[in-house]
Amino acid sequence: MGILNITPDSFSDGGQHFDRDRAIAAAHQMVDDGTDLIDIGGESTRPGAQPVSVQEECDRVLPVIEALQGSGVPLSLDSRRAVVVQQAIAVGIDLVNDVDGFRSAEMQALVPQILSQRLMVCVMHMQGQPQTMQVDPHYDDVVSEVYGFLMTQRDRLMALGLEQSQILLDPGFGFGKTLAHNQALFGAIAQQSKVLPLLIGVSRKRMIGQLSGRGEDRAADRLGGSIAAAVLAAQAGARVVRVHDVRQTVDALRVSRAFSVNH
Helix, strand or coil: EEEEEEECCCCCCCCCCCCCCHHHHHHHHHHHHCCEEEECCCCCCCCCCCCCCCCHHHHHHHHHHHHHHCCCCCCCEEEEHHHHHHHHHHCCCCCCEECCCCCCCCHHHCHHHHHHCCCCEEECCCEEEECCCCCCCCCCCCHHHHHHHHHHHHHHHHCCCCHHHHHECCCCCCCCCCCHHHHHHCCHHHHHHHCCCCCECCCCCHHHHHHHHCCCCCCHCHHHHHHHHHHHHHCCCEEEEEEECCCHHHHHHHHHHHHHCCC
């Protein structure tokens, strides 16, 4: 999954694709580079990010989604606003990626529309809200609590009519988690992926800089660590890896599969 942030303030690539034409060109480059899916977002959810208006989010994402119809890969919308999602469904998307984990009644009310269009959804875990989530995250058992939430939300959506095959689950690395929490969750991928379809997104996040000892404060310095994490997540069974650097990650995944002892 290639990340296309149409924002001025995303932690890694804020402003790079804020212009509509640049965003569209970047998406086509991702397709050329081998992405299987493009995740389009119009609101930054980095730690400390301030929300934008619904209209502003629509103005950012809808023209790009419309322009990418027929691009050859499925399109995902990264949004937690039901109004934005509803309008994007009308234009044409394939997956609804909600960082709030479909907790709101408004998002759950979209399930009939999601069903009628045979869309996928991704349920993500986040403790708190972007403005405050990294102030003092706390868990008694981060793995059981995060995956307990994901399975509860999955079951809730299935009770509303979605099939299990339509639902991806994202532990939400960096969304209300310390480095130790992130490490525990990453270590659980192999076990959890045996029974759950996981989407893993750690690309360029601060945890990568902390673990590599490079670029803790500079997202641009986290490429090598991000690629390593994507390969490890895929080897552990992740269904989808969400990345900024599509070409490099695709190359790394191809080589890791070719050299795998189980290949």
